[in-house]
Amino acid sequence: MKRDYSKPKKRLFHRQKTLNRSMAGNLTLFLFMAVCGVFMVLPLIMVVNNALKPLDELFRYPPKIFVRNPEFDNFSDLFVLMSNSWVPLSRYILNTVIITGGGTIGHVLFASLAAYPLAKHNFPGKNILFKIVVLSLMFSWQVTQIPNYMIISWLGINNTYLAVILPAFAYGLGLYLIKQFMEQIPDSLVESARLDGANEYRIFWAIIMPNVKPAWLTLAVLQFQSMWGNTGSTYLRSEQLKPLQYALQQIVNSGPARQGAAAVVTFIIAAIPITFFIICQSSIIETMTTSGMKE
Amino acid sequence: MSKKTTKTTNNEWSLLNQIKRSKTSYIMLAPYFILFFLFTILPVITSIVFSFTNFNMLELPEFVGWDNYIRLLLDDDIFKTAIRNTLIFAVITGPVSYFMCLIFAWIINEFKGKVRALLTLIFYAPSISGNAFVIWLIILSGDRYGYLNGFLMRWDFISEPILWLKTEKYVLPLLIIVQLWLSLGTGFLTFIAGLQTVDKTLYEAAAVDGVKNRWQELFYVTLPSMKPQLMFGAVMQITQSFAVADISIQLAGNPSINYAGTTIVTHLLDFGTFRYEMGYSSAIASVLFLFMIGTNKLVQRLLRKVGS
Numbered sequence: 163m164k165r166d167y168s169k170p171k172k173r174l175f176h177r178q179k180t181l182n183r184s185m186a187g188n189l190t191l192f193l194f195m196a197v198c199g200v201f202m203v204l205p206l207i208m209v210v211n212n213a214l215k216p217l218d219e220l221f222r223y224p225p226k227i228f229v230r231n232p233e234f235d236n237f238s239d240l241f242v243l244m245s246n247s248w249v250p251l252s253r254y255i256l257n258t259v260i261i262t263g264g265g266t267i268g269h270v271l272f273a274s275l276a277a278y279p280l281a282k283h284n285f286p287g288k289n290i291l292f293k294i295v296v297l298s299l300m301f302s303w304q305v306t307q308i309p310n311y312m313i314i315s316w317l318g319i320n321n322t323y324l325a326v327i328l329p330a331f332a333y334g335l336g337l338y339l340i341k342q343f344m345e346q347i348p349d350s351l352v353e354s355a356r357l358d359g360a361n362e363y364r365i366f367w368a369i370i371m372p373n374v375k376p377a378w379l380t381l382a383v384l385q386f387q388s389m390w391g392n393t394g395s396t397y398l399r400s401e402q403l404k405p406l407q408y409a410l411q412q413i414v415n416s417g418p419a420r421q422g423a424a425a426v427v428t429f430i431i432a433a434i435p436i437t438f439f440i441i442c443q444s445s446i447i448e449t450m451t452t453s454g455m456k457e
Numbered sequence: 458m459s460k461k462t463t464k465t466t467n468n469e470w471s472l473l474n475q476i477k478r479s480k481t482s483y484i485m486l487a488p489y490f491i492l493f494f495l496f497t498i499l500p501v502i503t504s505i506v507f508s509f510t511n512f513n514m515l516e517l518p519e520f521v522g523w524d525n526y527i528r529l530l531l532d533d534d535i536f537k538t539a540i541r542n543t544l545i546f547a548v549i550t551g552p553v554s555y556f557m558c559l560i561f562a563w564i565i566n567e568f569k570g571k572v573r574a575l576l577t578l579i580f581y582a583p584s585i586s587g588n589a590f591v592i593w594l595i596i597l598s599g600d601r602y603g604y605l606n607g608f609l610m611r612w613d614f615i616s617e618p619i620l621w622l623k624t625e626k627y628v629l630p631l632l633i634i635v636q637l638w639l640s641l642g643t644g645f646l647t648f649i650a651g652l653q654t655v656d657k658t659l660y661e662a663a664a665v666d667g668v669k670n671r672w673q674e675l676f677y678v679t680l681p682s683m684k685p686q687l688m689f690g691a692v693m694q695i696t697q698s699f700a701v702a703d704i705s706i707q708l709a710g711n712p713s714i715n716y717a718g719t720t721i722v723t724h725l726l727d728f729g730t731f732r733y734e735m736g737y738s739s740a741i742a743s744v745l746f747l748f749m750i751g752t753n754k755l756v757q758r759l760l761r762k763v764g765s
Binding site for chain 1 (some may be wrong): 472475476479481482484485486488489492493495496497498499500501503504507534552561564565567574576577578579580581582585586587588589590591592593595596602603604607608609610638641643646647650654670671685686689692693695696697700702722723725726729730735738740742744746749750753
């Protein structure tokens with residue numbers, strides 16, 4: 163069977179025109195994905211709809227998933243609630259920006275900086291260091307929460323931004339992920355930069371980092387999400403230092419009278435990391451340039 | 458740096474030389490590893506040391522040997538429930554979400570452009586939606602305003618609302634469903650990335666060699682090419698499914714009805730943050746750690762067999 167490969171065809175499926183793809187198979191997969199997709203997305207659709215429901219629809223029987231008369235009263239209610247609070251809303255937002263921004267940028271930078279020698283240099287202790295990092299992936303954070311608190315008090319950084327930001331730099335996950343990606347960069351590229359007289363810091367910054375952009379963007383999304391979820395309740399005592407997440411949670415916990423505001427809170431908490439992912443998505447998923455650079 | 462030849466006079470001297478010559482490497486490692494030792498390694502060691510003591514955060518720790526472990530393994534009935542729940546949970550959610558991650562990532566990879574971006578978003582969004590899983594509290598709410606009760610009653614499957622999260626036999630299965638909803642996370646994203654790094658020419662070569670359909674392609678070409686990602690996904694999945702606590706506490710409460718939703722980590726948090734029995738809590742943490750390492754060794758051995 164001969165096909166004309168020169169004509170580019172617009173099709174839904176990838177590689178279909180070349181290899182091993184049957185139409186029936188495609189259809190089955192499509193239906194399967196549709197069913198699973200509905201299960202995944204339905205609760206999130208409910209989150210959005212609930213945020214737009216007027217109170218009488220929130221307490222309606224029988225419940226309806228989709229909103230009938232959407233309105234933004236819940237949003238303005240939440241805004242009024244927040245602006246009447248003891249600490250101004252802008253302060254909570256500033257705290258969140260410092261904690262989330264600092265934690266994300268610092269982690270990505272430090273983890274990448276450490277991943278480069280682990281991936282491309284040879285030095286004594288390299289293997290053991292990496293093995294410890296892999297082992298640490300199996301330790302969930304709840305387990306180290308209490309000793310962590312003691313170490314932070316001992317360092318004297320309790321009740322400062324640093325108490326939340328510094329531990330966030332040290333997860334094993336980021337280092338592992340980014341080191342694996344750096345190993346795919348051909349050694350010859352690093353070698354030739356060395357021959358051109360670039361020092362290691364320059365190679366890291368000008369050659370390695372641009373080439374592992376998808377990896378560190380992925381890492382940034384993961385870290386952003388975990389920093390955004392941090393209420394800082396263990397380490398931050400002053401109301402002045404608490405992030406937005408904390409303030410929002412207080413509203414959810416304040417009972418059924420604020421159902422409308424609580425629905426908006428759920429929406430905001432979910433929407434921000436998802437938006438951040440959408441912004442980074444094209445870079446993460448589409449520009450896997452490293453694959454084109456195999457030796 | 459690494460490629461320079463070393464004059465070896467004797468072994469010790471060359472090691473010292475190597476260390477000196479790798480100065481740049483160590484400088485680059487330093488910022489991360491100093492923090493890593495301070496906030497990850499040191500707490501783990503502290504926790505293991507505390508597990509042999511009685512410690513309430515106020516008085517100095519008192520050494521008690523294996524007492525905590527003996528009490529934990531012989532006297533603590535709730536811990537038995539916690540282990541049972543955690544194992545049921547991990548055995549179901551671990552492999553199921555691992556294969557979900559893999560299969561969904563693989564199918565998504567068959568699409569292209571906007572459809573692929575949209576599907577990735579749909580499947581990945583729940584796991585990064587923060588606390589949005591509290592929506593399940595409304596879905597599973599025990600009165601007739603709960604979505605599930607509402608729909609089941611309207612269609613006459615039930616006549617009375619069911620207290621989903623307060624009925625022992627429903628708690629664990631429901632937690633498993635919510636966890637599956639949340640579990641297409643890090644592993645899923647690395648699989649999607651990994652699938653794209655597979656060398657496209659391999660597929661053509663495979664087609665020439667007689668690979669007939671996409672399933673054979675998956676097993677003989679795709680999976681063997683993305684072993685590092687498979688390994689990583691497995692580690693993440695195991696950690697996630699053993700350390701489940703948040704959703705149990707938020708949906709079923711801590712303690713949950715007749716401990717139906719108790720897991721090792723909720724038990725640990727119960728002793729650590731409410732009863733201030735740090736020694737005992739640390740012993741629970743150490744047992745959990747051993748569990749995870751054991752399972753990981755097992756899974757790594759299984760994964761080495763892929764495509765070989």
